Amino acid sequence: MDDEAEVTTEQRERSGRREQNKAENRTALLKAARAVFAEMGYGAASVRDIVRRTDLASGTFYNYFKDKDEIFEAVVGELTGELLKRHREGRARATTAEEFFRRHYSVYFEFVVEDPELLALARKNFTAIRTLFDKPDVRALALALNEDIRAARTQGILPNVDVSYLAASMAGIAFEISMVMVARDPVDPAAAAEFATRLMMGGLDNVPRR
Numbered sequence: 001m002d003d004e005a006e007v008t009t010e011q012r013e014r015s016g017r018r019e020q021n022k023a024e025n026r027t028a029l030l031k032a033a034r035a036v037f038a039e040m041g042y043g044a045a046s047v048r049d050i051v052r053r054t055d056l057a058s059g060t061f062y063n064y065f066k067d068k069d070e071i072f073e074a075v076v077g078e079l080t081g082e083l084l085k086r087h088r089e090g091r092a093r094a095t096t097a098e099e100f101f102r103r104h105y106s107v108y109f110e111f112v113v114e115d116p117e118l119l120a121l122a123r124k125n126f127t128a129i130r131t132l133f134d135k136p137d138v139r140a141l142a143l144a145l146n147e148d149i150r151a152a153r154t155q156g157i158l159p160n161v162d163v164s165y166l167a168a169s170m171a172g173i174a175f176e177i178s179m180v181m182v183a184r185d186p187v188d189p190a191a192a193a194e195f196a197t198r199l200m201m202g203g204l205d206n207v208p209r210r
Contacts, residue, residue, distance in 0.1 A: 001096070024078055026064050027032050028054045030078065033071045038117045041124035076129060077137030083111055084144055092148050100202055101170070104145075105196040108174045109181060110191035119182055126179045142171060173199065 014063050032053030036045045047068055052060050065071040090107040094100035122129070132138045145167045152158040158166075173196050181192040198206040 007073065025056060025060060029061060029071065030075055033169060034083060034117060034121065036076050037072060037075060037125055038120035039124075042128035047071075052119055068154075072125075072128065073137070075121075075131055076132055080137050080180050081149070083108065085138060086111060087141075087144060087148070092151070094152065094157060097152075098197060100148075100152055100157055101200045102197040104170060105177075105193040106189070109178060109192045112178050112182060113187050113189050119187065122178065122182045130175075142167060143172060158170070166168075183200055 029202050033045075033050045035053060036049045040049065044070065047061055048058065050068075061071075065074065083198065086107045087104070090103035091100050094103050102108065111118075112122050133142075146163055149158060149166055151165050153160055153163070175194050177196055181187055181189065
């Protein structure tokens with residue numbers, strides 16, 4: 001019995017080490033991919049460029065990702081997961097319509113610019129990112145926004161407007177303004193959030209004048 005217990009323990013330890021190695025390899029590939037996409041852009045980057053940034057053998061990449069498309073989707077998916085967490089602490093806790101919009105845009109714009117690598121990723125890859133809008137990880141952002149709008153309507157924070165149209169408007173404004181924002185120097189997320197919020201609250205009559 002003792003021998004069997006020792007074998008079982010050893011097997012569990014080996015299995016645990018394998019799983020840890022797999023997780024570490026995947027993390028290393030994602031980190032390298034994020035850096036490569038930020039520096040070179042999706043179009044110019046290759047799987048070889050990504051693997052060269054790691055200590056892994058070239059064939060190891062294909063144990064985790066099918067191709068460049070799949071790892072790019074995974075990189076963006078990780079980012080959207082973090083953005084979802086921040087929205088739960090942002091617009092989901094708003095008590096007025098203006099606060100709801102402001103928190104939505106502030107979280108989004110500040111997230112994009114807080115990390116220089118992420119800012120470079122946004123600048124270099126906005127066309128490629130746009131193609132991922134229907135992917136599950138990115139789609140989760142839209143679903144969460146729809147849920148938050150419904151909750152805000154129920155609480156009387158937002159009027160009884162069309163949820164899908166409002167969510168599409170907010171998401172479109174966030175993405176398109178962010179693409180203009182990151183192309184500017186200096187990048188000003190506060191000004192971008194202010195413009196978007198005022199636009200949502202009062203249309204053109206309410207946006208800041210220059």
